[in-house]
Amino acid sequence: MAERGRPRRGCLAGLALAVVVFAVTVVAVVLALRVFTATDSGTGRCTAPLEDETLGLAPDQADNAALMGAVALRRELPARAVTIAIATAMQESRLRNIDYGDRDSVGLFQQRPSQGWGTVEEIMDPVYSTNAFYDVLVTVEGWESAEVTDAAQDVQRSAFPDAYAQHESRGRAFASSLTGYSTGALVCRLDPAADGGGSAAGALDTVSDRLARDFVDIGLQRAEDHLLVDATTLPAGLDDAPARRGWALAQWAVATAEATGVSVVATDGQAWVRDDGAEAGWAPVGDSDLPESVARALQQAGPGAVVIA
Structure with a gap:
């Protein structure tokens, strides 16, 4: 009887562990959704509308998106450029200026010094990295009318070329506000x-x-x-x-x-x-x-x- 009891205790322990892992995963997903969708009415979030939905960013993400809008305005680039930049940075860094990444990737766009994007210090400057992104984007033939994910991939050369598309709506919502086409829209x-x-x-x-x-x-x-x-x-x-x-x-x-x-x-x-x-x-x-x-x-x-x- 004792020999049979051990596997049973092991199964129960395994089940308990699985329940704990599942609970932690659910909490993590809920927290992530609060950070990246941010559609509720509490404080500590920024939102912008797009058609029949409202998209959200945490304030630090909205701050970086605002820089991308400002640089595009100064360079006289259309709102489409801002959409592509925001969608790209959401995929690459969650729109945060991080000092780590895959291999030697760093910054908002996870640009790599080894691929000629600049030094680590330069890339960690969000103004420099945003301009560097736009510098390459505007050389892509037909980027203004290309799908967001295609234009982003032509700049980034990512191992996951279709991943940028999931962030297009958020990019469009904030780009439209930050270039002034949507008025009284972006709220923090x-x-x-x-x-x-x-x-x-x-x-x-x-x-x-x-x-x-x-x-x-x-x-x-x-x-x-x-x-x-x-x-x-x-x-x-x-x-x-x-x-x-x-x-x-x-x-x-x-x-x-x-x-x-x-x-x-x-x-x-x-x-x-x-x-x-x-x-x-x-x-x-x-x-x-x-x-x-x-x-x-x-x-x-x-x-x-x-x-x-």
């Missing part, structure tokens, strides 16, 4: 800024530095408690619509707000207010709780103006 729901408010001088310093990094040369005026940014100083790209460029810059400011600490972004009569937390969204300036100076600055500014506070 965040906890209050750590310093108690994005109007602090430190936050304005940070966002000014980020504007210079991502857009290089852009017109702005600094007041005591806000920045007035002239989005019409951005390259016009495919058209000369000031409001579109204003929305592109405003939604960039929202996507980067977790890192910069800003609390208010306003353009085209609409405002996003960080302190609204889980209820944050774009609303008419008259319905938003804005500092008087911000509302006045926006009212007096011309088309394409963005107020950041």
Whole structure:
């Protein structure tokens, strides 16, 4: 009888282990879905709509997507380039600037020094790596009309050439907002800024530095408690619509707000207010709780103006 008992105990132990592994796997999948879909109404996530669905990113991912949008605008590349870049980086690094990967791959796009992409230090600079990606993308014949996964593969030469397609919808949703074609669309729901408010001088310093990094040369005026940014100083790209460029810059400011600490972004009569937390969204300036100076600055500014506070 004892000999028969041992296998039974082993089976029970194996079953218990399998249950534990399954439970851990379910928890991991749920957490991953919360990070990468981010469609609920809590704080700590950014969303953008596409047709009948809403796609999400964690704030640090949205921050990197915003850089890709800014670099494309500065280079006068169409929204399609941003879609391809975001989808590629989602597959390669989950849109995070990681310092590890397969063999010597590093960075947002998992570019390899051994394949001529640059040094590790260069590739770990997200501005450099994004420009390097676009440098190759624009040499691909017919990339503007190619399937996203085909264009990405022509740049990346991945061992999994079809994997990029799964991220196309998320790429399109955020690219449309970050290039200003979708207006009042990209929303981040965040906890209050750590310093108690994005109007602090430190936050304005940070966002000014980020504007210079991502857009290089852009017109702005600094007041005591806000920045007035002239989005019409951005390259016009495919058209000369000031409001579109204003929305592109405003939604960039929202996507980067977790890192910069800003609390208010306003353009085209609409405002996003960080302190609204889980209820944050774009609303008419008259319905938003804005500092008087911000509302006045926006009212007096011309088309394409963005107020950041």
